[in-house]
């Protein structure tokens with residue numbers, strides 16, 4: 331698409347936008363009484379207006395039914411983990427039996443690593459991207475220590491080439507090949523939280539499996555953002571949270587994927603709880619854990635219904651909007667932002683977009699590496715009504731989300747950003 335640098339053009343795109351009505355389905359935060367330009371859906375997605383009614387349904391059923399709500403609530407609580415399967419499966423490219431919503435992301439990462447990180451004397455290393463999200467780093471470090479492996483030795487963290495900000499697929503594949511005798515697990519953030527790079531999950535999975543390792547992905551920044559094909563690509567497992575692009579509320583319930591090929595492999599070690607036990611026999615409360623087939627057998631606890639109610643309300647909007655439509659709009663929205671940013675005079679001297687320009691290697695987020703006084707610029711745009719995200723030491727992350735951001739949001743943001751940069755030059 332050919333873009334034009336004008337407010338009129340942004341408004342024209344909004345008018346043509348098939349998904350424009352979804353913006354009205356969300357509460358938009360205000361700054362100084364004015365609707366904010368919200369570009370942090372990658373950190374905390376906005377509240378869908380329907381979330382309240384969905385939560386109220388459960389509160390009412392709890393009030394009127396008490397414990398009987400497990401069977402007689404409008405959505406019986408006993409089966410709550412099943413209601414999100416269809417949409418989640420679509421979002422990650424899986425079969426419904428391969429996905430389940432449960433726990434929190436880091437907990438799920440640990441549960442998956444208990445099963446799929448099985449170090450031996452010679453094959454014990456984990457390969458990941460350098461600068462992974464802190465919680466993932468702590469999970470890797472503690473899992474290694476749990477197995478009495480020194481993290482300095484057991485963790486391989488791939489860095490981009492000197493002068494580059496993102497990893498080349500060929501370098502990842504080469505590194506996997508180089509370490510193929512000692513790799514137990516390859517685990518990447520499918521979309522890197524800092525750079526916004528969308529890794530080539532297909533090639534990584536292929537290379538990891540050829541090396542004889544398990545392959546997993548953290549989808550925190552990928553689910554609801556980029557198209558995924560976990561089943562077809564043969565990924566062993568994946569985990570995600572729901573409060574970023576999935577708009578399911580702060581601390582909302584997370585999820586996990588385990589590939590069908592492991593569905594009935596009950597020899598995989600795992601940590602167990604009653605919600606993963608054979609559903610037919612769960613309430614017999616008998617000794618002897620019998621896991622349910624598929625990812626459901628990794629569940630531990632009974633379902634957090636209130637959080638799940640918000641999750642369902644939001645997932646319903648994804649179903650209605652359609653993930654293909656969302657991706658189509660996302661490419662335009664982020665492409666428009668990139669175009670406008672690149673047309674800022676002397677842009678190269680002031681900042682660099684470190685997110686790949688190749689559209690298949692990114693989602694909606696752009697990471698702007700500020701070359702000077704980044705923090706000052708960030709403060710100014712914040713004062714002017716932009717809610718963006720600052721990452722130490724020098725990156726501003728902005729994520730125009732197709733579900734509720736408009737082309738005008740993007741245009742206004744770049745105008746404000748440009749003004750803040752202009753002030754720097756004069757100072």
Ligand SMILES: *Cc1c(COP(=O)(O)O)cnc(C)c1O
Pocket residue numbers: 434435436437463465466519523548550551571
């Ligand atoms: C947001 C995020 C987390 C957060 O973990 P929680 O367990 O949900 O607190 C972890 N890893 C990545 C890559 C993230 O982006």
